[in-house]
Amino acid sequence: MSRLRRFALVAVCLSLVVWLAWRRREPVRPNLLLITLDTVRADRCSAYGHRRPTTPTLERLASEGVLFEQAYAPLPATLPSVSTMFTGQRPRSHGVERNGEVLPEAAVTLAERLAAAGYRTSAVVSSFVLTRRFGVAQGFEAFDDSFPGTRGELLAPQWEGFRVEGAFDQDSAVTSAEAVQALSALAAGPAPFFLWVHVFDPHWPYRPAPHFQFEPHERAPVAYDGEIREADAAVGAVLAELERSGAASTTLVAVVADHGEGLMQHGWMEHGLQVYEEAVRVPWVMRLPGRIAPGTRVQPPVELADLSPTLLALLRIPAAASPLAPRFEGRDLTSTLERGVGLPRDHPVFLQRMLYASSRVGDVEVKGGEFAVRRGSMKYIEARQEGRRELFDLETDPRETRNLAEARSLEADQLAALLRSWADEPRGTTALRPETPDSDVREGLRALGYVE
Numbered sequence: 001m002s003r004l005r006r007f008a009l010v011a012v013c014l015s016l017v018v019w020l021a022w023r024r025r026e027p028v029r030p031n032l033l034l035i036t037l038d039t040v041r042a043d044r045c046s047a048y049g050h051r052r053p054t055t056p057t058l059e060r061l062a063s064e065g066v067l068f069e070q071a072y073a074p075l076p077a078t079l080p081s082v083s084t085m086f087t088g089q090r091p092r093s094h095g096v097e098r099n100g101e102v103l104p105e106a107a108v109t110l111a112e113r114l115a116a117a118g119y120r121t122s123a124v125v126s127s128f129v130l131t132r133r134f135g136v137a138q139g140f141e142a143f144d145d146s147f148p149g150t151r152g153e154l155l156a157p158q159w160e161g162f163r164v165e166g167a168f169d170q171d172s173a174v175t176s177a178e179a180v181q182a183l184s185a186l187a188a189g190p191a192p193f194f195l196w197v198h199v200f201d202p203h204w205p206y207r208p209a210p211h212f213q214f215e216p217h218e219r220a221p222v223a224y225d226g227e228i229r230e231a232d233a234a235v236g237a238v239l240a241e242l243e244r245s246g247a248a249s250t251t252l253v254a255v256v257a258d259h260g261e262g263l264m265q266h267g268w269m270e271h272g273l274q275v276y277e278e279a280v281r282v283p284w285v286m287r288l289p290g291r292i293a294p295g296t297r298v299q300p301p302v303e304l305a306d307l308s309p310t311l312l313a314l315l316r317i318p319a320a321a322s323p324l325a326p327r328f329e330g331r332d333l334t335s336t337l338e339r340g341v342g343l344p345r346d347h348p349v350f351l352q353r354m355l356y357a358s359s360r361v362g363d364v365e366v367k368g369g370e371f372a373v374r375r376g377s378m379k380y381i382e383a384r385q386e387g388r389r390e391l392f393d394l395e396t397d398p399r400e401t402r403n404l405a406e407a408r409s410l411e412a413d414q415l416a417a418l419l420r421s422w423a424d425e426p427r428g429t430t431a432l433r434p435e436t437p438d439s440d441v442r443e444g445l446r447a448l449g450y451v452e
Helices: 003-025 056-064 078-087 110-116 172-188 220-245 304-314 334-339 409-423 439-447
Strands: 031-037 066-068 120-124 142-144 193-199 251-257 284-287 296-298 349-352 371-375 378-383 388-393
Touching (some): 031 172, 031 220, 056 251, 056 284, 078 110, 110 193, 120 172, 142 172, 193 220, 251 304, 296 334, 349 409, 371 409, 378 409
Parallel strands (some): 066 296, 120 142, 120 193
Antiparallel strands (some): 066 284, 251 284, 349 371, 378 388
């Protein structure tokens, strides 16, 4: 071998040694497992103090990571809320203000950002509302949104005339089994990966499996609790597979709900119509070993727009990696999670009810929009076209039973001005709104109460 070739070989070997040493120093990015729960209000979770043991899995996860005590969905409906989780923007900015709209292709989702950073991306969803036709599949390599022949929550006779192959949804046992299969395949491959799982339970109608029932003849709120317990068990099954795969120590786990449920607390059984606490305050729990101290609890209000920027920061993926993406409206909360930096308690959280296609929802007349803002302990709700405004002190009146709008009119006026400065801003993005959705879409949404 000539001296020149020997020199070249030595140079290559030295370069390889340097590269391998650099690779060893480079931090390995964690995987991400995001589980979203449909229709879970925080105060019916035992992790948040509910008297029935509805969420033992979330309790354990919170003890190993962080629980956000006051987390808010931006709008009490699934697609707008999930779109906010994925984009870090509120509904008025990403443009999806009701189910049945389409998240625009111009939106940059969490999955797209992670795919661009080299993540393998996969999803298992369990509701027609989140099927790929509505834009949430952007960035996913694999997207399982078919549930043929499974036992779901919303089947005939509730679905008379609904033309769809298979079911509108699938129950949590089937969803968790599919998620376990997807997770097993991802964990066996090269890191990192992102898996999103959406569990439809405990959406109405409340029919928990017998072994999850709390009483033999359950009233609706008790049956609802049973379905939360069933959904929690589905989360537990997925986390058990994560442990079995050996990937738990290197995976960021986030479990969060898309919205809550009325349960007649303010005269409405389901969701979408109101922005009271029961409809918009949701559980949010996360775990990342070595980065989030076990047993952390964050008390100041946060919102689901904070989810994407926080997850990306924990995964060490800079937001600037997607320079064409719209700016985040949510906040990166990692300074609180990793260094204990306190969050401002007066950060405003903006809320809105779902837009409806008609002026009546059941027996309730709906005129225009309804918006709300929470700042500190005060929450202001306004439906201008209905001539209604409400002010509540959530510290002394967490169930919003005493309207203080007249007694504390100055505070109400100040919050009204703040709310209007936000609600009157032009929408940042125009959603793709078909003038007449196809008949299958309309029938599905009508059965859920989303259109008349």
